[in-house]
Amino acid sequence: MSDIPDIEALTPYARSLGIALDRWEDGTPIMAVSFDEMVEGRPDHYHGGATGGLLETAGYAALRAELARLKREAVLKPINITVQYLAAGKSRTSYARGRITKLGRRSANITVEAWQDDPARPIATAVMNVLMAEPSG
Known part of the structure; x- marks a missing residue:
């Protein structure tokens, strides 16, 4: 699949x-x-905020990719995000992937995992x- 606009933005x-x-x-x-x-918090470990930032970014990327696939435009506005920290991130690359669990007309629910x-x-x-507002203009 080719890169979808806005994933790199x-x-x-x-x-x-x-x-x-x-x-x-x-x-x-x-x-x-x-x-x-x-991204370092305590020595040789990820800061929780950096891990949360990775999760949030992956969630928005998954939603943007799905909206682009559906040829839908929307301004994305956060409603809430709940993060569960399961294990300490150590001093190596971390990855994350989002999955759309519900995509409605005005809101989306996304689950994200980092490893x-x-x-x-x-x-x-x-x-x-995430609230999906109509683009203005």
């Missing part, structure tokens, strides 16, 4: 952490962030609820 926060599109799997963008001092070595062993998960 990350927020300044995501760019500052080094979050980038790693690859596509089954039409879903896989986001990644390499470990460095910008390091094995997608079956997530280090954190998130549930996101």
Whole structure:
């Protein structure tokens, strides 16, 4: 699948952490962030905010990809995000993938998982609820 517009257009926060599109799997963008001092919390471990930022970025990327596939335009506005930290992220690359669990006319529900070595062993998960507003203009 070719890159879908806006997946690379990350927020300044995501760019500052080094979050980038790693690859596509089954039409879903896989986001990644390499470990460095910008994402370090306690020595040799990811800061929880950096992990949360990766999860949120992957969730929005999955939603943008699905909306583009459906040829829908929307302004995305967060309703809420709930993060569960399951294991400490160590000093290596972390990955995340979002999955749309419900896509309505005005809102979307997304589940997201972040992992390091094995997608079956997530280090954190998130549930996101996003409002999809009509583009103005």
